[in-house]
Amino acid sequence: MELYYDEMESPVGPLTIISDSEHIVRIEYGLFNQMKAKMQKWSERYFNNPKFIHKPGIVDHVKTELQDYFKGKRRDFSFDFTFHGTPFQHKVWQALYDTILYGETKTYKDIADTIGNPKAVRAVGGAVNKNPFSIVVPCHRVIGANGKMVGYNGGLDKKEYLLAHEAK
Incomplete structure (x- = not known):
């Protein structure tokens, strides 16, 4: 299993966006390398020890929507995401x-x-x-x-x- 991520800057600091290629599975504050251990522990629970791959472009649509939100042009989000939790x-x-x-x-x-x-x-x-x-x-x-x-x-x-x- 592979999970893909990219990062973006925002007015509240860097954000890391993680995708399973079909859905967004997580948006976190911070850079991936700063939270790698936390993401690995979380992902083991739901994805059978996936490999994280930095893949710029895979979440560009999400980055665009978040940028629009911060510019005051968007109030809702339209991208597909899925919850992993209890x-x-x-x-x-x-x-x-x-x-x-x-x-x-x-x-x-x-x-x-x-x-x-x-x-x-x-x-x-x-x-x-x-x-x-x-x-x-x-x-x-x-x-x-x-x-x-x-x-x-x-x-x-x-x-x-x-x-x-x-x-x-």
Whole structure:
């Protein structure tokens, strides 16, 4: 099995985009070489120890959509992606993608209610933290019950930037 990746610069730092050649399987903050061990561990769980190949061009369509997002020309994404995680994580990630519109925010409790498990607020937080599609699946739009910014896998500075960008 082979997974292909390329990187791009963005206003929130470098992004690595990973594809299985048919679907995007991950978008991560940082350069691939900085997260190679993390990606290897993650991929062993879902792809039977794949080989990562740097293949510029394979994700150009994704890079274009992300660039348009940062230029304020795009609010939604149209490329194919697929989730790799637990059934619970899939449910949470799909709820983020389907229910939090551009420029909106919701709480972890809102997401727990959306998936029909109102007592799973902490578990929702754990799933949000493992979101494999930074920016596209809008975990940056999830805030604490008190309305404050809490935790973000990419760092609160990135979360603040993305929310301010979408508020424009």
